[in-house]
Amino acid sequence: MMIVGMPNVGKSSLLNALRQVGVHKGKVAHTGAQPGVTRKIGTTVKIIEGDENSEGVYLMDTPGVFVPYVPNAESMLKLALCGSVKDTIIAPTTLADYLLYQMNLYDPAIYSDYASPTNDVTEFLNAVAHKTGRLQKGGIPDVEASALWMIQRWRNGQLGRFVLDEITAEILERERRDTEGLGSSLNQARRADKNMKRQRSKRSPEAA
Structure with a gap:
């Protein structure tokens, strides 16, 4: 078996937990708070002992696979806030501003130990x-x-346990439409990149 998924969602932690429960052995996969700890496909790890009829079950850990195209800015903020991209990609104050927005939607009381209810991230921080x-x-x-x-x-x-997505039939349908348009968006990006490279190659002899 192989574990595949987004960066920093707990793939390595899951492998370690399955190994502990299945064969009562310690951690073998490195874990961390930032994405990118697992950098290559690992060796197989036994998670279920075999018997006279089978060799057991083995699992492979893999590096995180990020989506090739993020349909909108809010989706990117959600991914970054959850730690699926490195904290250096988006400014911490921008993420904190979005977190404040989400906490206010959920319940401003969850940050009452640190600040009074506010929509101003500067005041909050x-x-x-x-x-x-x-x-x-x-x-x-x-x-x-x-x-x-x-x-x-x-x-x-x-700071409270809540999800960042509002799950409704309408939103799921919109996500489905966005996903269906993913292929065409990627193709457009590839064509634009090829055109840019072609134009550069045409200009370079003139510049020389």
Whole structure:
């Protein structure tokens, strides 16, 4: 068997858990809070002991496979907030702003230990910085560090346990339509890339 999925969704953790339950042995796959810990397909790991009729069940871990095309900006924010892309790709304050939006939809009380209810991310992060002591020289709030800290707390389940997607029949239908249009969007991107390379190759002799 082989585990395949998005980056940082727990593929390696699942393998370790299945090994522990199935053969009562310790971890073999490295795990981490950021995507990209698993960089190549691993060797087979036994997760179920065999008997006289079978050799048991073996599992292979794989690196995360990211979707080739993200249909909209909000989908990308959701993926980044969940840790499916590295935290350096999108600014922490941008992710914290989206997290604040989601927490307000769920229940503003979940961050009441750090800030009063607000829709202003700057006000929110300033309050978090003062509450947690994340201050720079001169008492200036370190908003980026505060943003990363809050994001990590949410990922760890310490700021409420809720999903970022609203699941309705209408939304599922829209996602289906977006997925069906994925192939044409990728083909358009490939054609645009080929045209750009062709134009460069035509210009390069003139430049020389």
